[in-house]
Amino acid sequence: MSDTRDICEPAGGGAPPPWPTPDAAYRLAPSIHSEIGWTTHTAATAECYTELDREYYLRKAVLLDRIALLDDPAPAAIEAAVAAALYLLDTDRPGLDPDAVTRAGNDPRGYVRDQYTAWTRRDHIPPPTGGDDDPGAALWDVVAGIVAALDEANGRCPHENAARLLKVTEEAGEAAAAYIGAVGQNPRKGFTHGPDQVADELADVIIAAAVAMHSFDPDPASTLAAKLHQAAARLNASAPAHL
Numbered sequence: 277m278s279d280t281r282d283i284c285e286p287a288g289g290g291a292p293p294p295w296p297t298p299d300a301a302y303r304l305a306p307s308i309h310s311e312i313g314w315t316t317h318t319a320a321t322a323e324c325y326t327e328l329d330r331e332y333y334l335r336k337a338v339l340l341d342r343i344a345l346l347d348d349p350a351p352a353a354i355e356a357a358v359a360a361a362l363y364l365l366d367t368d369r370p371g372l373d374p375d376a377v378t379r380a381g382n383d384p385r386g387y388v389r390d391q392y393t394a395w396t397r398r399d400h401i402p403p404p405t406g407g408d409d410d411p412g413a414a415l416w417d418v419v420a421g422i423v424a425a426l427d428e429a430n431g432r433c434p435h436e437n438a439a440r441l442l443k444v445t446e447e448a449g450e451a452a453a454a455y456i457g458a459v460g461q462n463p464r465k466g467f468t469h470g471p472d473q474v475a476d477e478l479a480d481v482i483i484a485a486a487v488a489m490h491s492f493d494p495d496p497a498s499t500l501a502a503k504l505h506q507a508a509a510r511l512n513a514s515a516p517a518h519l
Contacts (some may be wrong), residue, residue: 288441295383296390296393298341298342298345299390301392302389303480304475306426306429306430307443309439310436312339314430319505330367330368333363333367334388336360337360337361337364338392340357340361342354344357344385356386359384360383360388361384361388362384364388364391365377365380365381365387369492415482415483415486418483421485423487426487431470437488437492440484440490443484443487444484446484447477447483447484448481450480451474451477451478451480453477454469455474456469457469457503458474
């Protein structure tokens with residue numbers, strides 16, 4: 277696996293682009309529960325800490341960052357996230373130029389999100405091959421990459437299958453939270469989201485459901501195609517109200 281550190285540099289100079297947002301960086305990440313299991317198992321089975329590679333420290337920093345992003349995090353959780361981010365930065369320091377080190381040091385958790393985005397893009401999530409004119413093929417290409425990465429990290433067992441199914445519920449909850457924010461239902465928070473963010477979260481629901489389908493169906497793409505065919509048949513029937 278490549279160990280190249282990627283920090284986006286602006287074309288033609290100027291200010292570097294902002295760090296990825298947590299939503300953008302972690303939208304395809306396994307569940308927090310799953311990552312707790314992976315980091316604990318990896319650390320426990322290593323003969324000594326020197327056997328732990330960069331992937332471990334990156335995923336540990338990501339895990340602690342995501343925990344610190346939960347509602348009302350304890351100060352200790354934030355401190356742990358910053359400490360893990362600084363450790364990753366210290367590990368990467370020999371391969372970074374001074375300006376990159378300074379920028380990352382000013383926002384170490386932003387650096388973690390940037391590195392995780394680069395790592396998932398480079399090593400785990402293949403680009404879609406279906407093309408802009410075939411979004412269905414693109415969906416299943418990307419989902420296959422996500423499933424392969426999850427299988428490699430967690431294996432396949434009833435517990436993992438259940439976790440992938442629960443991920444659908446988690447994403448549906450995030451879509452509902454985005455809608456609440458879009459209509460300003462919570463008077464304390466006000467309007468926090470827009471319709472585009474609701475749609476983005478609903479897209480995550482679709483992806484999570486497609487990933488979960490792999491645990492229960494050897495050919496989920498064909499199952500979805502058949503379901504769409506059934507829906508189209510009902511739509512064209514004489515009583516579309518029963519759709």
